[in-house]
Amino acid sequence: MGLVVTGISQNGDTTALEAALKTAGLPLDPIQVIGPDDSTQGAASSLGLTNPGLNIGGGQGTGVPGITSAAPAMGGSTRYFRNEALSDRLGDLEIPDDEMDNYIDALQAGRSVVAYFAKPDTIGKVEEIFRSTGGLLKVKTF
Numbered sequence: 001m002g003l004v005v006t007g008i009s010q011n012g013d014t015t016a017l018e019a020a021l022k023t024a025g026l027p028l029d030p031i032q033v034i035g036p037d038d039s040t041q042g043a044a045s046s047l048g049l050t051n052p053g054l055n056i057g058g059g060q061g062t063g064v065p066g067i068t069s070a071a072p073a074m075g076g077s078t079r080y081f082r083n084e085a086l087s088d089r090l091g092d093l094e095i096p097d098d099e100m101d102n103y104i105d106a107l108q109a110g111r112s113v114v115a116y117f118a119k120p121d122t123i124g125k126v127e128e129i130f131r132s133t134g135g136l137l138k139v140k141t142f
Contacts, residue, residue, distance in 0.1 A: 005126045006140050009113075031116050095142055
């Protein structure tokens with residue numbers, strides 16, 4: 001039996017959820033919220049370089065990486081790389097690998113993942129509160 005209840009929040013506001021949990025006599029410290037700002041590690045160049053001053057050659061065979069003063073022409077394309085720390089955080093929620101992309105997609109769409117680490121005797125109550133309070137979507141237990 002799973003003990004982590006998860007749900008997707010449109011705006012990351014857990015005020016109503018926290019109030020309902022508190023009213024039910026449940027502690028608030030097992031709540032985790034992973035927001036959309038956690039969904040990307042940041043931009044890196046299309047070559048995966050984060051140091052724009054790194055010289056990768058002058059094109060004439062005379063450049064020495066990191067020594068020659070000419071800045072490389074690397075184009076303007078940027079892409080985002082998956083934040084491994086994010087996958088680890090979601091993995092801590094016991095989300096199965098085949099569901100992980102759904103949660104990452106939700107985060108990248110600006111939603112938040114809300115999770116509660118319940119105890120065996122409180123799991124039913126927590127699930128009920130997640131489903132009925134706080135506007136959470138796709139409530140699941142892992």
